[in-house]
Amino acid sequence: MDFNLTEEHIMIRDAARDFAKAELLDGVIERDNEQRFPTEQIKKMGELGFLGMMASTEYGGGGMDTLSYVLAMEEISKIDASASVVMSVNNSLVCWGLDTYGSPEQKEKYLTKLTTGESIGAFCLSEPEAGSDATSQKTTAIDKGDHYILNGTKNWITNGGTSDFYLVIAQTDREKKHRGINAFIVEKGWEGFEIGPKEDKLGIRGSDTHSLIFNDVKVPKENRIGEDGFGFKFAMKTLAGGRIGIAAQALGIAAGAYELAKKYSKERKAFGTEIMNHQAIAFKLADMHTQIEAARMLVYKAARDKDNHENYDLSGAMAKLYASQVAMEVTVEAVQVHGGNGFVKEYHVERLMRDAKITQIYEGTSEIQKIVISRAILKE
Ligand code: CAA
Secondary structure, eight states: OOOOOOHHHHHHHHHHHHHIIIIISTTHHHHHHHTOOOHHHHHHHHHTTOSSTTSOGGGTOOOOOHHHHHHHHHHHHHHOHHHHHHHHIIIIIIIHHHHHHSOHHHIIIIIHHHHHTSSOEEEEOOBTTBSSOTTOOOOEEEEOSSEEEEEEEEEEEETTTTOSEEEEEEESOGGGGGGGEEEEEEETTOTTEEEEEEOOOSSOTTSOEEEEEEEEEEEEGGGBOSSTTOHHHHHHHHHHHHHHHHHHHHHHHHHHHHHHHHHHHHHOEETTEEGGGSHHHHHHHHHHHHHHHHHHHHHHHHHHHHHTTOOOHHHHHHHHHHHHHHHHHHHHHHHHHHGGGGGSGGGSHHHHHHHHHHTTTTTSOHHHHHHHHHHHHHOO
16 A cells, blocks of 8 residues: 655645644634534635535536545544534535536536535435434435425434535335435525524534424425435445545544644653653553554545545445544543643543544444445455
8 A cells, every 4th residue: 555645645734734723723612612613714614625625626626536635634623623524524425426426517506616615515314213224214305297395304414504505315215215215405595494403512513413304395306416216325425435534534533632642741740750751641642643543544545445446335434433433542541641631621632532422423333334344344
């Protein structure tokens, strides 16, 4: 595996790092406390090209590879995982999904706005009774000739209130099971489309998570993505790439916490010396560094597989499973290294620890990743 980064990769990584330090760090604690969406920061991220990195340049995207995207995701996530989930959903679920499977008209109308951050997108698969069991869609889209009528509820939707365009998965023909599912582009403001209350969350509190209610929403046929019945495959293929983005987010959360713990261990003194000189702390840092490096290799490998047009279901699932576990373990240890200060908001690590947890849940729980991994290795 050759992970030598090109000059361009390094430039992108450094630009994301600089942006995160200059624009996201300030106010990140307050946004978390107040559950405030980083509106201005996301706008700037759009202007700088961080919201449509992999999308075609023809539609305003950056035309970059997946490795560039994960490098940027890691850097943004080190500082603000709420901003990075907006970035992840917009890039790898919404823009990638539309760029890869949308019609030229859909791309012209929607993708051009999503790549630049003029509009934000959401990906709406989960339902009150269909989270991990994603084929059990209760939301219906009944074919009425030139349009569909959409009814149902979606849950835990990232960018739920702030989005302009929503990719909604719904059941058109129940008898056909998952082959009767479709994906649609729905616009905010359409009659019958209601945004539910904002969720009060453990972590990524600056991001905007809502339930969505569709009550006889009329969706023009031209807003269906792909052929009739393609919706479940669309969701699965899109999520396979999304999982690489979340793996990069988990990696960034872990790396951010580790960097803070390392710095703190060189400043804080106990028993007459900096705490890094105590093996109890030095060994924690050694473990954290090793875990992060291993997670990074898995994330880069998954990104490379996608860039090389190889199957990335397995490598993406492994990257997400492992990186999210590392994010949890490393952030807990980073709090421990900080001692009492680790429990205090101004030191950032307690937030990173809270933010880490969701990476084991969204875009497929760790248990779902193990289903994907075990099925892939057992059929070999
Ligand atoms: N690519 C293409 N097709 C795929 C696929 C993939 N990666 N994975 C499955 N499929 C296809 C299968 O081939 C099958 O189609 P055919 O019968 O036509 O061959 C169909 O999908 C159904 O597959 P399974 O029989 O394997 O279905 P299953 O019921 O056993 O479920 C699952 C498979 C992997 C568990 C799936 O349900 C799953 O991924 N669940 C988790 C859902 C999830 O990740 N939700 C996250 C919500 S989005 C989110 O979190 C975004 C956010 O806001 C941050």
